[in-house]
Amino acid sequence: MSALDELAGRTAVVTGAGSGIGLGLAVHAGTLGMNVVLAELDEERLEAAVATVRATGARVLGVPTDVGDPTSVEDLAQTAYATFGDVAVLINNAGIEAVGHVWDFEPERWSRMMRVNTDGAFHGIRSFVPRMGASQQTSYVVNVASVAAVSAGPFNAAYHASKHALLALTECLHLESQIAFPQLQVSVVCPGSVTTRIFEDASLSGDDETGGPRQMLDYLRHMLSTEGLSPAEVAEIVFAGMAAGDFWILPHPEQFAELAGARAEQLLHRRAPALPVFE
Ligand SMILES: NC(=O)c1ccc[n+]([C@@H]2O[C@H](COP(=O)([O-])OP(=O)(O)OC[C@H]3O[C@@H](n4cnc5c(N)ncnc54)[C@H](O)[C@@H]3O)[C@@H](O)[C@H]2O)c1
DSSP states (O other): OOTTGGGTTSEEEEETTTSHHHHHHHHHHHHTTOEEEEEESOHHHHHHHHHHHHTTTOOEEEEEOOTTOHHHHHHHHHHHHHHHSOOOEEEEOOOOOEEBOGGGOOHHHHHHHHIIIIIHHHHHHHHHHHHHHTSSSOEEEEEEOOGGGGOOOTTBHHHHHHHHHHHHHHHHHHHHHHHHOTTEEEEEEOOSOBOSSTTTSOEEOSSOTTSHHHHHHHHHHHHHHHHOBOHHHHHHHHHHHHHTTOSEEOSSHHHHHHHHHHHHHHHHHTOOOOOOOOO
8 A cells, every 4th residue: 555545534733724735735635545734824715615625525524723812723733633533734824925125024024934834834843743652553744845945135135044844843753753753754845936926915015116126026926927836736746745655845856956055065065045037
């Protein structure tokens, strides 16, 4: 029996499951015969997503959740365990975007990015990993980072900082799990462009409608809508990577190699980051 077949009848929890990659992951889990718990901040999106995943034939539970709030994530874990008794897969996927000069970020907007993109995964780990680790069955924690976790770019500092921190957090979790919970497998997903609404919801700081941040937001929106993988394609890659036991799950391997290679060069040769060339 393959690792994917063994997930049938077990339970997946996906955060940010109301849209984009999270919804794609939740649908994919349903098609594998898993029970699916959808955690989402936006209740309208949650309701629609629950109906979509239920159409796969899966047993589905929608839990309104703010991953930035540890109490909300603990309630999610209690509800998931009370309903299904076991969680095999936790995917910390919820994330947001914000564009602007570093100095224009209001402190609350900066903190919110960290709370959702970085602390959100920490809250998931804190509430689920001890419970998952108590089971002798193989289980999986998957954190959705980005190619932004190994690169830097202008007008997107809060996002890059949150994803660099998420990558470091995931690497440390992988090491500690090997000691404490060897049956727990940890993975990080680093996608490039995926066609979702993340930049439709992104906030823009400052009031310069023609400056760099606005151009960057327009560029990113365009790139995601024209060049992105679909959430369904990413979901297939994520579950295949998990099943193969991969720590690094890379939907865009060439882009990742280019950015990680450039970063390795910078660190080794102490070069400053270079501005990207926009095509
Ligand atoms: N789309 C891309 O090109 C891309 C590339 C690399 C990484 N990612 C990452 O993939 C993940 C999913 O992004 P997406 O593109 O599918 O975005 P999306 O905006 O389509 O979906 C994100 C979902 O998370 C929800 N959410 C936001 N804050 C939340 C919170 N506090 N608690 C619970 N849910 C919350 C949103 O309501 C939304 O439904 C994010 O972590 C993002 O950083 C996306």
